[in-house]
Amino acid sequence: MNAQVPVIAKPRAAQRAMRLVLPVIVFAAGLIAWELVVRLKGIPPYVLPAPSIIILTLIKDWAVLSQSLETTLATTLEGFVAASIGGIALALLFNQSKWVEYSLFPYAIVLQVTPVIAIAPLLLIYLEQQTAVVVCAFIVAFFPVLSNTTLGLNSVDRNLAGLFQLYGASKPQTLRFLKLPAALPYILGGLRIAGGLSLIGAVVAEIAAGTAGAGSGLAYRIAESGYRLNIPRMFAALLLLSLAGIVIYGVLALVSHLVLRRWHESALGKEN
Amino acid sequence: MSADRTSSAVETGLTHLAVSLRGVTKTYGNGIMALGPFDLAVRKGEFISLLGPSGCGKSTVLRLIAELSAPSSGIVRVARHEGEVQPGHGIGFVFQEPTLMPWASVRENVRLPLKLGGVPKAEGRARADAALASVGLADFADSFPRELSGGMKMRVSLARALVTDPDILLMDEPFAALDEITRFRLNNDLLALWRALGKTVIFVTHSVFESVYLSQRVVVMTARPGRIRADIRIETVEPRGEGFRTSAAYSDYCRKVSAALAPSYAGQLTL
Numbered sequence: 001m002n003a004q005v006p007v008i009a010k011p012r013a014a015q016r017a018m019r020l021v022l023p024v025i026v027f028a029a030g031l032i033a034w035e036l037v038v039r040l041k042g043i044p045p046y047v048l049p050a051p052s053i054i055i056l057t058l059i060k061d062w063a064v065l066s067q068s069l070e071t072t073l074a075t076t077l078e079g080f081v082a083a084s085i086g087g088i089a090l091a092l093l094f095n096q097s098k099w100v101e102y103s104l105f106p107y108a109i110v111l112q113v114t115p116v117i118a119i120a121p122l123l124l125i126y127l128e129q130q131t132a133v134v135v136c137a138f139i140v141a142f143f144p145v146l147s148n149t150t151l152g153l154n155s156v157d158r159n160l161a162g163l164f165q166l167y168g169a170s171k172p173q174t175l176r177f178l179k180l181p182a183a184l185p186y187i188l189g190g191l192r193i194a195g196g197l198s199l200i201g202a203v204v205a206e207i208a209a210g211t212a213g214a215g216s217g218l219a220y221r222i223a224e225s226g227y228r229l230n231i232p233r234m235f236a237a238l239l240l241l242s243l244a245g246i247v248i249y250g251v252l253a254l255v256s257h258l259v260l261r262r263w264h265e266s267a268l269g270k271e272n
Numbered sequence: 273m274s275a276d277r278t279s280s281a282v283e284t285g286l287t288h289l290a291v292s293l294r295g296v297t298k299t300y301g302n303g304i305m306a307l308g309p310f311d312l313a314v315r316k317g318e319f320i321s322l323l324g325p326s327g328c329g330k331s332t333v334l335r336l337i338a339e340l341s342a343p344s345s346g347i348v349r350v351a352r353h354e355g356e357v358q359p360g361h362g363i364g365f366v367f368q369e370p371t372l373m374p375w376a377s378v379r380e381n382v383r384l385p386l387k388l389g390g391v392p393k394a395e396g397r398a399r400a401d402a403a404l405a406s407v408g409l410a411d412f413a414d415s416f417p418r419e420l421s422g423g424m425k426m427r428v429s430l431a432r433a434l435v436t437d438p439d440i441l442l443m444d445e446p447f448a449a450l451d452e453i454t455r456f457r458l459n460n461d462l463l464a465l466w467r468a469l470g471k472t473v474i475f476v477t478h479s480v481f482e483s484v485y486l487s488q489r490v491v492v493m494t495a496r497p498g499r500i501r502a503d504i505r506i507e508t509v510e511p512r513g514e515g516f517r518t519s520a521a522y523s524d525y526c527r528k529v530s531a532a533l534a535p536s537y538a539g540q541l542t543l
Contacts, residue, residue, distance in 0.1 A: 159371040162340050167359045167388040167436075177387070181375045263374045263416050 049232040054239065057232040065221065065233075069240050072202055072217040075130075076248070079137020079198040084191055086138065087145025095153045095179070096171075112143040116201055120208035133205040133217075140201030141194040148190030152183025185264050188256040195248040203241065218244075289351060290316045290440055290472040291337055296346030297497070298332050305497040307332045309346065312491065312500070316351070316439070319466055319473040321483035323529065324493030325536050330476040332498070334442045337474065338363050350440065359389025364433030364471075366443040370425035372417040372432075378404065379413040382432045389436070403431040406465065423454040430462070440472045448478070459485055460514070467511055480533065484525045485517060492532040502532035 031051045037043070038050040045053055058065065090108070094101035116139055123132040156179055164174050206219035218237045225233040260266060297308030307329035314320055322330045335341045336348050352362050372381045379400050380387075386396035404410055407427040417425055426446060433441060447455040463486060466473055477483050483490045484506055492502040506525055508516055516522050 157371065159367045159369060160373065162335075163365065163367075163371060163384075164388065165340060166338055166363065166365055167385045168361075169388045173388055177384070178373070181373065184375070263418060 046229050046231050049235055053232050054235045058236040058239065061233055061236060065218070065237060065240060068216055068218045068221045068237065069244065072199075072206065072219065072241070073244060075133050075137055075202040075206070075217060076199045076244070078134045079141055079201055080195055082134065082138040083141035083145055083194050083198055087142040087190065087194070088149050088187065090142075091146050091149035091153060092175070094150055095175075101150075108143060108146055111139055116140050117204050117208065120205045123205070124209055129209050133202060133209060136205030136208075137198040137201035140204070141198035144193040144197065145187070145190040148186045148193075149183055152186025153179050155186065156182045185256075185260055185266060188252075188259060192249065192252045192256060195252045196245055199241070199245050199248060287351075288315055289349075290314050290318070291351070291474065292347075292349045293333070293336070294347045294349075296336065296343045296348060298329065298336065298341070299344045307336075307498045310499060314472060314474060316472055317470050318489065319475065319487045320489040320491060321475045321477055321487040322491050322493060323477060323480065323483045323533060324498060325495050325533075326478060327496050328493045328536070329496060329498030330478075330493060331444050334365070334444050334474065334476055337440070338365050338442055340365075352439075359385045359391070360436045360438055362436075362439040364436060364438035364441045366426075366429050366433045366441070366446045368445045368448055370417070370422075370429040372425060372428060374417050376416075377413065378409065378415050378417065378420070378428050381417065381428055382413075382435050384432060385436045399435055400431075403435040404428070406434065407431045407461065421454075422450055423458060426450065426458060427461075430465075434465070434469070438471065440474065443473065443475045445476050445478065447482070455482070456514075456517075462486065463512060480526055480529050484522060484529055485512070490525075490529050492529060493536070495536050501536060502529075504529055504532065 035050045035052060038048055049057070090104070094105065116136055119139065120132070120136050123135055126132075127135060160178060160182075161174075164178050169177070202217065203219040206217040207223050210220040210223040218241050221237045222234050222241075225231070225237065256266075291312070291314040293310055293312045295308070296310045297305065299305045306327075310329070310333065312333070322333060324330050332341070336343055337350060350363070372378075373384070376384075379397060382400040382403055383396045386399060387393075391399070401410065401413055404413055407430050409424060409427050409431065412420065412424065412428075417428065420428065429446070433443075447458050450458065459482065462473075465471075473487075475483070475486060488506055490502075490504045490506060491500055492504065493499065494501045504525070508519075508521055
């Protein structure tokens, strides 16, 4: 029955286990080497802290760091939601009217190619700090959503479009039953990129804001610890940021997989 | 739009004709004349094949009849049946590819024309299931297109075209991508459906054998711009079965149609 789906040989369980085990071994080996070098050479923690010290710092400073993590995650989430809604809405608008697309698309590109680190200080002047940080996350993250959604909406099968025309589908019907489902894999791909980017946007804005005054996100903690030469805490905050990025990516990839698994090619390889 | 087309069909007294094209031409935006002038009259309930080299405007004829594109000149008339207006206005279209929505189940794919036409969900599902049963896919309503073979997808596409109970079935090289054995089987099933349902079928193909096997009339077209070179009636004992495929009459007709087709590709540069 699955004549058209290429039969992929199932990797043996051992092989699959190796794919998990090998990176873990490399990671562990790296940590041990790091720990050994620091201890044997007697490198002071303010130059390079050992992994064990970073973990201890993470536990010791958890009260401060967890609050910062919460702040940064909240900013990231707000930026991500704004970018998703804004990007998809703008793409839909472009799709409805060529004139709007021609008028606005160049500015979306300008916004995308201008480094956000250069825009952040300006935003901090004109906007309230919390708003400015969210806007930064939005600016960085919305473009992939916009361009992917636009691409998806334009990738509708020509014959399917003809079929909708033949049966007299209205514009909203064509959008809802044809264009949006056809664009869904592209939209989800855009969101997956946007998730990581909104974290970057939030971090950039926090660092820019941090130099301007108050702030409590993880990026601010990194900047602050840098001034105080509290290098272990810098590493601990960095570790948390990196973990947050991985979790965001993982969650979005999982959502994408669950949504598409019944029909889209991208989700098939893992199951068959 | 549909209303005045219905009235025009009545006014011109197309009582026995399903489709009539008179002096129709089609020139595309790039200045290439794809068709015509082209005249064609198809009786109600007739099964005709349009046969010709690629690029001769066969598909254009179907698109004109389905109102998916407008003629550059000439008149296209399609008889509409009386009574309740159905989605697609009495026309079902089967494309060369199955053209299914990969994100929707087989049943939802077949129900699509009814959904777009505002038919209530329960009724639509029942009619979709009936259409699926008529093409032998009753057990696959909940499957997704990717889980089906090429021949089964084509059957789903056929079921979708039939679900609105159209008077006219337009088929654009529907079996071209299938292997020969699957194609033979679908040919037989299509003939059985046509006999049972009495629809008008306009079947575009580039296979001499398929056109002779299926149709009552084979219309052979010239290379671009497409015109009618020959209009050959296939007369044989009905209902046709596999016996016809191996009969002497069948090979005679194939020879005749091939001879009519030969000038269309001999010495011509058609890509």
